[in-house]
Amino acid sequence: MNITVRVWRQSGPDDAGSLVSYDVPDVSPDMSFLEMLDVLNERLILDGEEPIAFDHDCREGICGSCGVVINGQAHGPQRTTSCQLHMRSFSDGDTIDVEPWRSRGFPVIKDLVVDRSSFDRIIQSGGFITAPTGAAPDAHATPVPKPDADLAFENATCIGCGACVAACPNGSAMLFTSAKIAHLNALPQGQPERESRVLEMVSTMDDEGFGGCTNTGECVNSCPKGIPFASIVNMNKEYLRALRKR
Numbered sequence: 465m466n467i468t469v470r471v472w473r474q475s476g477p478d479d480a481g482s483l484v485s486y487d488v489p490d491v492s493p494d495m496s497f498l499e500m501l502d503v504l505n506e507r508l509i510l511d512g513e514e515p516i517a518f519d520h521d522c523r524e525g526i527c528g529s530c531g532v533v534i535n536g537q538a539h540g541p542q543r544t545t546s547c548q549l550h551m552r553s554f555s556d557g558d559t560i561d562v563e564p565w566r567s568r569g570f571p572v573i574k575d576l577v578v579d580r581s582s583f584d585r586i587i588q589s590g591g592f593i594t595a596p597t598g599a600a601p602d603a604h605a606t607p608v609p610k611p612d613a614d615l616a617f618e619n620a621t622c623i624g625c626g627a628c629v630a631a632c633p634n635g636s637a638m639l640f641t642s643a644k645i646a647h648l649n650a651l652p653q654g655q656p657e658r659e660s661r662v663l664e665m666v667s668t669m670d671d672e673g674f675g676g677c678t679n680t681g682e683c684v685n686s687c688p689k690g691i692p693f694a695s696i697v698n699m700n701k702e703y704l705r706a707l708r709k710r
């Protein structure tokens with residue numbers, strides 16, 4: 465396949481940035497999207513040009529670091545991470561636009577790399593439990609009802625990629641935050657901080673500049689891990705419950 469990519473190039477946070485067009489010939493349909501960028505970067509380096517900065521780590525859909533907007537969609541046309549997207553999802557002759565996440569909560573550092581430390585600060589404000597130290601308890605020492613375990617596990621699959629924020633017209637981080645809250649609030653081990661967790665994490669989410677939810681649902685459509693809209697509903701319930709108990 466011969467394709468053209470129009471990539472957002474921005475030398476630093478204060479640069480205005482613009483889309484720059486590159487022809488990429490002989491692209492294998494079996495390449496991942498990031499491998500296609502690797503090939504382009506090798507050529508840029510050989511030509512003495514600055515390679516395109518993009519974030520990545522596991523390249524297995526686990527770490528959540530690789531998110532970019534591809535043709536206007538967070539992570540591109542498939543419901544998966546950018547690293548798990550393959551070039552067979554495109555056609556010979558296509559022109560593909562590649563941009564960073566765009567949100568007040570995710571300022572651009574360089575090219576396609578954004579600062580997602582706002583997510584770290586949301587986690588730090590409540591994404592933990594208090595447990596006695598010492599030897600590991602027996603696996604069955606704390607019974608967890610199966611529905612609660614399933615709910616916690618479903619929400620624990622959030623990889624913190626930020627696609628939900630990038631896809632939301634309000635730049636809302638409510639799907640991410642609600643997943644982290646539901647993961648721990650569903651478990652017996654998460655009960656001591658149940659109220660403070662939701663109050664602190666929502667407060668930090670607001671302080672970091674993320675918008676509110678207006679039930680658009682684009683977050684759910686773009687989430688590579690299938691975190692459901694019910695998690696946001698659950699977070700709102702938990703928030704009201706915590707306010708009543710305060």
Ligand code: SF4
Nearest residue numbers: 622623625626628687
């Ligand atoms: S909720 Fe989904 S889209 Fe949002 S950060 Fe978690 S895995 Fe990514």
Ligand code: FES
Nearest residue numbers: 523527528530547
């Ligand atoms: S590089 Fe880890 S999820 Fe894509």
